Every structure is written in C-alpha cells, then in structure tokens.
Amino acid sequence: MTTHSLPARTDTPARTPAEKTGRGGRLLRQRAGRQHHAGPLAYLLLAVMALLSIFPLYWTMVAASTDNTRVSQTPPPFLPGPNLFSNLARAWDEAAMGKAMINSLIVAGVIAMSTVMFATLAGFAFAKLRFKGRNVLLMLVIGTMMVPPQLGVVPLFMLMSELGWSQQLPAVIFPTLVSAVGVFFMRQYLSEALPDELVEAGRVDGAHSLRIFWSIVLPVARPAMAVLFMITFVHAWNDFFWPFVVLDMTNPTVPVALTQLSAGYVRDQSLIMAGALLGTLPLLVMFVVFGRRIVSGIMAGAVKG
16 A cells, blocks of 8 residues: 655745735835946937027027128138137127126026016915805916917007006016916926925814925925926026017117017128127026026935836
8 A cells, every 4th residue: 555645845934915015115225226228219319309499599609700791701611710709799889788698687587586486476376275256267278378478569568658657667577476387387387396295284273274295395395496497597587578569778678679689671680699799698597597406306306106
C-alpha cells in the first residue's frame, strides 16, 4: 500500500494594500526620477523655433544700427552696422523717450498690480465662495470679453473729459484697473490649486473671508499672480490705441511717443527701429531678471495643484 506524500505548504502571507501601495509608490518614484532625454529631432525643432523667435529682435537691432539708405537696399543687411548708439541717441531725443518711459512704467505698473489684486479677489470669490447669482455674475464677466473695446471709446473719452482727466495718465489707468481675462484666469487657477479643505479649516479656526484670502489664498495663488502680472504689464506697456486717443505728445507713453519718429514725408526706418528697440529693452530686462522666478513659480504651482 503506497502513500502519497503531500507537498509541504508554504504559507506566505498576502501582501497588504499598504505594502502594495508602498512598492508601487517606490516604483513610480523611481520612474519619475529618471531623466527623459529628447531625440535629435526635438532639439532641431527647438533650435528652429528659438531662431524664429529671436530673429525679429535681431533684425530690429540690425536696422537700428544702419542708416535709412542701407535698410532700403535689396538684399537688406544681415549684420549690425556702426550707427547703433547714434541712432539710439537721436530716437531718445526726438521722441522724448525719457518721459515716455517713466509714464509707461507708472501706467503699466499700476495697471498690473491692480489687475492682479482685484482679479485674485474676484477669482477667489467665484471659485470658492457660495452666494446667490454667482454663476450669473461670472457669465456677465465672461460676456464682457466678447465686446470689442473700440465700441466704448467715444463714451469713455467723454467720461474722461467730464472728469477732467483728458491728456493725463489717470485716463489711461482707471479704465483698465481690472480685466475680465484676469478674473477668469485666477478663477480657473484657484478652482484647481486651492483645496476646499484649506478654506474650511480657516472657517473652523474663526477666520473671516479677508483673513482667509490674505493667509491662505495669496500663498497658493502666488505663481498665477506672477504670470498674470507679467502678461498684464507687457500688454499695458505695449497698448497703443487708447493712450493715443486720450493722450498727446506732451505727456505720452512709449507707443505714443514712437509715432513722433514716423512723422514727416520721408520716414527714417533706422530711426524708427532704434526707437522700437529702446521701447523693447525694459521688457527684456524685466524678463531676464524675473523670468526664471516666474517659470519656477509656474512649475511649483503645477506640482502643488
């Protein structure tokens, strides 16, 4: 009589969900820590896009460094000439660029700061506060983005004249203290990046809405506020239509002052390009100084969100 021996049982305890999650988490972290190297085609496309982006600025510098005759030749010059600093000095004097830059700095700075603050307040209200008519008000704000700004130029100019602000900087600043685009941008960002639990925790601790905004919302919204500030500053600095309507050559912003260089029967293209280069330099300096900080803030906000 034969007896079959049963195989020895090896009782291996099943892995708990925590162990599975831990092992999976370690695997995900290992994969996330790997560096992904782009191929040659990606680097080629990036190089082409960088050259295409830099070429207009380079051509402006080339045209500003030559004379009007050389710019008009065919083919045009592709290397800088010897007249850059002399053309810059002429453009600075003829267009009164010193006063124009101070005015543009005041206008763009005040508009950017007010837009960031008011848009963040409104965005927080639309994203996290519950009140009657919230959706209707949000739709009205979004609806104003569909109205062309040129339709309001005549009544707005009449209002500025009645207030006595014609030919003055407040006429440019006050109509653009906040924008619907900024409100919608901050509302979308705070809806994703600001957890409801943080707002509720502030309520439990007895904080009112302004205290929650100052202590909780502003630190979370800082990356988006930096991006909105830079976009609004550049837009206000380059704005031409409304400042050209409401200001004159005695108190211009940079785009309005540049029109002085194109006056006359024969336009000096090299002088106009020199003025355009002067008007662009402050924006380039601002991006060089704050660009890395803004980009790192965007990435930090994306990871937190």
